[in-house]
Amino acid sequence: MGLRKLVTFAALAAAVTFSGTAGAADTIRIGDINSYKRLPAFTIPYRQxxxxxxxxxxAAGGVMGKPLELISRDDQGKPGEAVRYAEELFAKEDVVMITGSLFSHVGLALSAYADQKKRLYLAAEPLADALVWAKGNRYTFRLRPSTYMQVAMLAEAAAKSDAKRWATIAPNYAYGKDAVAAFKKILKARKPDVEFVGEQWPALFKIDAAAESQALEAAKPDGIFNVTFGSDLTKFVREGTLRELFNDRTVLGLLTGEPEYLDPLGAEAxxxxxxxxxxxxxxxxxxxKQFVDDYQAKFNDYPRVGSLVGYNTLLSIAAALEKANSTDTEALVDAFKGLSLDTPVGPITYRAIDHQSTMGAFVGLTDVRDGKGVMVDWSYRDGAAYLPSDEEVRKLRPADGS
Amino acid sequence: MGVYLVQFLSGLASASALFLAASGLSIIFGVTRVVNFAHGSFYMLGAFFGYTFVREVGGGAIGFWVALLLAALAVGLVGLLVEFVILRRLYKAPELFQLIATFGVILIVQDAALWVWGPEDLLGPRAPGLTGIVRIFGTPMPVYDLVLIGVGPLVLAALWLLFNRTRWGILVRAATEDREMVGALGVNQSLLFTGAFVLGSMLAGLGGAIQLPKGGADLLMDFGILAEMFVVVVVGGMGSIFGAFLAAVLISLLNTFGILIWPSGTLVLMFILMAVILVVRPTGLLGRPESGGHKTEVGVEQALRPAGPHYKIFIGLLLALLLAAPLIVEEFYLVLITDVLVLALFATSLHFLMSTGGLVSFGHAAFYGGGAYAAALLVTYAATPFELALLLAPLGAGLLALVIGWFCVRLSGVYFAMLTLAFAQVAWSVVFQWSDLTNGDDGLLGIWPSAWASGTQVYYLLALAISAGGIFLIRRVVFAPFGYGLRATRDSNLRAAAIGIDIKRQQLAAFVFAGAMAGLAGGLFVFSKGSVFPDEMSIPRSFDALLMVLLGGVDSLSGPFVGAAAFTYLHDELITFEYWRLLLGLTIVALVLLFPQGLAGAAKHHLGRYLKLEAGSAGRAKQADEGRPA
Amino acid sequence: MSDTATARAAEQPSLSIRNLSKAFGGVQAVNDVSFDLAKGELLALIGPNGAGKSTCFNMLNGQIRADSGSVRLAGEELIGRSPADIWRRGVGRTFQITATFPSMTVAENVAMVLMSQRRELFSLFRTAVHRHRDKALALLDLVGMAAQADRPCGVLSYGDLKRVELAVALGNEPRVLLMDEPTAGMAPRERIELMGLAARLVSDLGLSVLFTEHDMDIVFGHAGRIIVLSRGALIAEGTAQEIRSNPLVLKTYLGEGQIYGRAEG
Incomplete structure (x- = not known):
């Protein structure tokens, strides 16, 4: 058996000897880490x-005269793996920065790594508020509108409605808890006479929708704030509809209008x-329109939120590289601060104060047309309007070294 | 009034799908003694097949139900394939091999389903004619739920008839109670086993298909239902179908009413119930103790010998090489080897429990993650310095192991294994859901070593020292009186008790020691990655450890190190492929079938005899058979 | 021999069994059994298959809990104590089907007992590899197994395993030794040797031995005194001669036609 070890080690040593950085120096390499296998319905549109x-x-000549190259790794939804791939990408693939990730916990792990090792990380999709606030650091930026921002958009609508008694239902883990806490805080501030009459916390992807619906019904709320998604959402919508939970009530759905979640519901949206x-x-x-046309031409599929985020992520990186005119990490960090660019959904800015982009989201009502769920009466809300004041942000972001 | 009645009925409805799936698992275990971890995958396949068949044939009311039955049949065929190609060859093998093989099946099915049905969640079709509601004291109740309430008892009755009124069923029941006897009756055992496996798979498939009108099919269903199914089977009593029914109803009702009282107690409540029931009735509600004192076999019967001189030289060389590594290899490889070292210590601690103690833990990650969390919590809340936190990590994990072990060592064999799995799930759900303390899924961040140890090279050397030290300590303990006493309890319960060894205490102490060492590995892990998340406690993490032990071979002391290296290497190689889970699954199944001794074991078998790297002794087989309780 | 037996029975008995009963379901396996094991006595417990001998044995060393009755070791009650506790108090036993530690050598099997007796089993750092080797070798020498001390237990013949078991049982210097079918599965010469050994231990070490046996030649040839169980109840007690001529015993055995035949367990 000892021999086996020897062989393993010889192999390892050989691998070390013969592996240089394979890539030629004439591309700019970007490391991309995402959960491609764990949640393909979300991450494949992102990659596309x-x-x-x-x-x-x-096609337009690249950045600083060099083409960009994306080196992708599948983190399998495991933060530990993600960190290891980050090390690998920097050490072996010579990437200038890393980006990607969908899960908040993977994003947070990469952010902690970036801070420790002084490497640039642009979090594309993770929603956790902590990423730019409680655990924010000089080396991490985020593109997508955060939990707080999207909740704030819905809380605004809630404040305008007549509903006074509110119940919430959210998956029992960090994202659900953040969302409910933010919702309560913002709504209470905007409309002090609201009451919160019930909270349900189904285990993630293990919802007992019938029982949860009954429990919500029993609280007799005027409005319901829903954070469930994926298979939990499907079950919740079905049971709630059958059991008349949503009749004559104001219902808010966080992310529910994203094609990733709305489309699987089909006519039952x-x-x-x-x-x-x-x-x-x-x-x-x-x-x-140009973006949608290009996307459909290339992939014969329509874009999801992930597609838009993936597209904007790379636009942001290219813009930052142009601005810095360098691939040096510190120069790139400085370039990202306050970086403005145009995207298919309008101009966005990476705020210098907390590294959050002002990319917004669309708020509207759900409806069913031709057997498919759609959004009607929608409007685009610029993210900048839904972020707390600078003063508050400074309090939220204690460990800011930048 | 209506609300509570409807809540009660809803609980019964959700019990049905759960019962179907769990009863299949129970039947398979009862007859073949295989703990089928792929059962969740069968459940998932039932949902996917059901979705497809309903689209193809399920226009009308009859077509819908025909489609569900077709789905069950299709899953039965998959079960047949799995049994015929893989498990049939493993019935006599130690449980670990069956477990790992079925885990390989999980991976294969995951990628196959992704390939066939695509990544998006599929919305389950509604049952024609049953889409409406009825009102019970004014409260709406879906008609389909009422149908579901009937399905559970209906299937239970059908199974009862099958097992009491047909020859095949009576034989299955006899086999559940006494395998040897059925063998002695000249019954074609393999036919019986295949039949039971197919029946069990079909039930899982039916369970998955029948919940379609309430949900749908998605790729996370397999692991989603797994823990719950195991809880049902363990609580009901392994092999008992009535028990499974009772437990499914009990757990579903607990869930439906539990959320009224303690909304955030979802998940945890179920495990508390399980713990309580197992304390009162260690073999579950209707389970019976194994006749003849079933013993877990891990395939270890080798006499252990201290290292021979060649082996010592070899280890010395290896250590020297590892020590020199910072001078030889690029920094990234140091990161990689650090990972291997951490995993090697983790795997060695499990290996100790399995080989020396004969205790197969399916939930060892609880202690690995436990150590990591102990350190991270200390750093986060008490600003504990790195050095102290690293020292306290094994202590925290050891305490956790003491609590969990207290429950687990009361049982033996498969019951022990299942209980460790269930408790690991408890630990995971506590960490996952108690976000005030643990930050839940967002994890604990910024857990870095002190400045002096934060460089990759220094940390590598530190990890090398601690991991090697830990492994040497474990080896030392194996050859200490404690290890001998533990081995005695593994070899012969009867004799051990007769010479005054307190078996449970010896096993508990071993459990705590192994847990502490896993915790030490977890501590090393958290400081190397800077963060820890609940994943480190999850079922797949426990499987990783089992896989490493298997790769390294169960009966060699240094196997885990080889296993950890092979695991890391294999993983990194396969991950670059699009369908890496399929490849990994196939590799695992192939390894189990081709190298039952593991890589190290196989190498030792072929080369060791000539090189005498580790002086072992042969000729163990005969006594092993005699020494086993009949 | 019978004189010494009687004389010894007069002293306080090593083991005193009173009204011992055990039922499994509806079957009364052992029914109101009382007898004494005198100091330095070699007492045989015989009876047809299913008479309750093994149940009786398992109650004496605590493996099965008695429904009622009392077992006293030099006045101390044993019922309700764990096997480990009873062993510590000086009751050793061998098993009908040998139970040794197959992954250890012969010497280690014996050393295991010595470690247990000295309560060293929670010691983590000392090495156990050659621990108590001299003492183990001495015990093995006693049973004639010293030459095979370093062989793994797995490769031994059945007769040798029985000897190892005996050495193991002697490891903690018991006052009472229970031997369940000590010669089952052995060749005739091995049987005689082993029982000769047992008899020597009784006389040399002052041990009290209770054994069950199917081979009547062995029983009549070696036992000082014999008690007979049938269907869970004690039906006779006495010397070899008395038992041989006891009509009840004859009937019990003749019914099965095997009092002089060889009846393997």
């Missing part, structure tokens, strides 16, 4: 969006919920 952006950027999402087929700005 990123690929589209790379293709277009390179709820009607009249106020949701955040992405009505991709109806946005008719020229820039967005």
């Amino acid at each position: 969006g990123a690929e589209l952006a790379i293709e277009q950027i390179n 709820p009607k009249g919920w106020i949701v955040t999402g992405y009505p991709w087929s109806e946005i008719d700005t020229p820039a967005h």
Whole structure:
């Protein structure tokens, strides 16, 4: 058996000897880490969006005269793996920065790594508020509107409604808890006479929808704030609809309007919920129409939120590289601060104060058309309007070294 | 009034799908003694097949139900395939091999389902004619739920008839109670086993298909239902179908009413019930103790010998090489080897428990994660310095092992294994859901070593020192009176008790020691990655450890190190492929079938005899058979 | 021999069994059994298959808990104590089907007992590899197994395993030794040797031995006194001669036709 070890080690040593950084120096390499296998329905659109952006950027001559190259790794949804791939990408693939990730915990792990090792990380999709606030650091930026921002958009709608008694239902883990806490805080501040009459916390992807619906019904709320998603959402919508839970109530759905969550519901998509999402087929700005056309031409599929985020992520990176005119980490960090660029959904800025981009989201009502869930009466809300004041942000971001 | 009645009925409805799936698992275990971890995958396949068949044939009311039955049949065929190709060859093998093989099946099915049905969640079709509601004291109640309430008892009755009124069923029941006897009756055992496995798979498939109108099919269903199914089977009593029914109803009702009282107690409540029941009735509600004192076999019967001179030289060389590594290899490889060292210590601690103690833990990650969390919590809340936190990590994990072990060592064999799994799930759900303390899924961040140890090279050397030290300590303990006493309890319970060894205490102490060492590995892990998340306690993490032990071979003391290296290497190689889970699953199944001794064991078998790297002794087989209780 | 037996029975008995009973379900396996094991006595417990001998044995060393009755070791009650506790108090036993530690050598099997007796089993750092080797070798020498001390227990013949078991049972210097079918599965010569050994131990070490046996030649040839169980109840007690001529015993055995035949367990 000892021999086996020897062989393993010989192999390892050989691998070390013969592995140089294979890539030529004439591309700029970007490390991309995401949960491609764990949640493919979300991450594959993301990668396709990123690929589209790379293709277009390179067709236009690349950045600083060099083409961009995306080196992808699958973190399997495990933060530990993600950190290891980060090390590998920097050490072996010579990437200038890393990006990606969907799960908040993976994003947070990469952010902690970035801070410790002084490497740049652009969090593309993770929603956790901590990423830019409680655990914010000089080396981490985030593109997608955070939990807080999207909740704030819905809380605004809630404050405008007549509903006074509110109940919440959210998966029993960090994201659900953040969302409910933010919702309560913002709504209470905007409308002090609201009451919170019930909270349900189903285990993630293990909802007992019948029982949860009954429990919510028993609280007799005027409004319901829903954070469940994926298979939990499907079950909740079905049971709640059958059991008349949503009749004559104001229902808010966080992310429920995103194609990733709305489309699987088909004709059973709820009607009249106020949701955040992405009505991709109806946005008719020229820039967005161009994006949709290009995307459909390349992948023969329509874009999801992930696609848009992936696309914007690479646009942001290219813009930062141009601005810095360097691949040096510190120069890139400085370039990202206050970086502004145009995206298919409008201009965005990476705030210098907390590294959050001002990319917004669409808020509207759900409806069913031609057997498919859609958003109606929607409007784009710029993220900048839904972030706390600078003073508050400074309190929220204690460990800011930048 | 109506609300509570409807809540009660809803609980009964959700019990049905759970019962179907769990009863299949129970039947398979009862007859073949295989703990089928792929049962969740069968459940998931039932949902996917059901979705497809309903689309193809399920236009009308009859078509819908025909489609569900077809789905069950299709899953039965998959079960047949799995039994015929894989498990049939492993019935006589130690449980570990069956477990790992079925875990390989999970991976294969995951990628196969992704390939066939695509990544998006599929919305389950509604049952034609049953989409409405009825009102019970004014409270709406879906009609389909009422149908579901009937399905559970209906299937239970059908199974009762099958097991009491047909020859095949009576034989299955006899086999559940006494395998040897059935063998002696000249019954074709393999036919019986295949039949039971197919029946069990079909039930799982039916369970998955029948919940379609309430939900749908998605790729996370397999692990989603796994823990719950095991809890049902363990609580009901392994092999008991009535027990499974009772437990499914009990757990579903507990869930439905529990959320009214303690909304955030989901998940944890179920495990508390399990713990309580197992304390009162260690073999579950309707389970019977194994006749003849079933012993877990891990395939270790080798006499252990202290290292021979060649082996010592070899280890010395290896250590020297590892020590020199910072001078030889690039920094990234140091990171990689650090990972291997951490995993090697983790795997060695499990290996100690399995080989020396004969105690197969399916939930060893609880202690690995436990150590990591102990250190991280100390750093986060008490600003504990790195050095102290690293020292206290094994202590925290050891305490956790003391609590969990107290429950677990009361049982033996598969019951012990299942209980460790269930408790690991408890630990995981506490960490996952108690976000005020643990930050839940967002994890604890910024857990870095002190400045002096934060460089990759220094930390590598530190990890090398601690991991090697830990492994040497474990080895030392194996050859200490404590290890001998533990081995005695493994070899012969009867004799051990007769010479005054307190078996449970010896096992508990071993459990705590192994837990502490896993915790030490967890401590090393958290400081190397800077953060810890609940994943480090999850079922797949426990499987990783089992896989490493298997890769290294159960019967060699240094196997875990080889296993950890092979695991890391294999993982990194396969991950670059699109369908890496399929490849990994196939590799695992192939390894189990081709190298039952593990890589190290196989190498030792072929080369060791000539090189005498580790002086062992042969000729163990005969006594092993005699020494086993009949 | 019978004189010494009687004389010894007059002293306080090593083991005093009173009204011992055990039922499994509806079957009364052992029914109101009382007898004494005198100091330095070699007492045989015989009876047809299913008479309750093994149940009786298992109650004496605590493996099965008695429904009622009392077992006293030099006046001390044993019922309700764990096997480990009873062993510590000086009751050793061998098993009908040998139970040794197959992954250890012969010497280690014996050393195991010595470690247990000295309560060293929670010692983590000392090495156990050659621990108590001299003492173990001495014990093995006693049973004639010293030459095979370093062989793994797994490769031994059945007769040798029985000897190892005997050495193991002697490891903690018991006052009472229970031997369940000590010669089952052995060749005739081995049987005689082993029982000769047992008899020597009784006389040399002052041990009290209770054994069950199917081979009547062994029983009549070696036992000082014999008690007979049938269907859970004690039906006779006495010397070899008395038992041989006891009509009840004859009937019990003749019914099965095997009092002089060889009846293997």
